[in-house]
Amino acid sequence: MTENLQLGALLAACHWIGQKGWSPATGGNMSIREGDAHCLITESGKDKGSLTAEDFLLVELESGLAPSGRRPSAETGLHTMLYSRYPETGAVLHTHSVNSTVLSRVERSGALVLEGYEMQKSLSGQTSHLDQVVIPIFDNSQDIPALAQKIIASSEHTPLQYGFLLRGHGLTCWGRDVAEARRHLEGLEFLFQCELQRRLLEAK
């Protein structure tokens, strides 16, 4: 039997996310692409910091359903939207850190604009702190198909890169593989903490 190296890397990333405190309780969901028509995604309701390989379900991108009959993440529709629209996407990480939850509420507009930070270069394609990184923020919703449609509509004028925030909920980010998605997650979380602290200090 061949070993799924990306699944091993994803499991390690989930454990790391748990240790960082970015998936408290049962928050968060994580996935990898499995070919053109499927992904492997976390089962709904699990503690994402202590997953095993058996906690990942094969899901069809078109239907969002798991042939096994088990219940994939409640937010599967956001992962399948990313894999379907962006063929280069190989891994998606959704987390519930305090900083992403709070900053997405403090920033009331439809996007968090980051500029002036050297760590912007942790995001693929970014080469200077002088450029702007735009992370769209969408109002949270329990209607995942409707939310996915809103995100698609927004991407027509603001292309999706790296990740988006759900207001009061958390961050969804991705990469070509688990290593890149993990680097984007760590880079964005660092930038969110800097931005939150900057706003707090400058408000005084």
Ligand SMILES: CSCCC(=O)C(=O)COP(=O)(O)O
């Ligand atoms: C307390 S977690 C609320 C649901 C959520 O936002 C999440 O990320 C986890 O849902 P899942 O169905 O993927 O376990």
Ligand SMILES: [Zn+2]
């Ligand atoms: Zn969530």
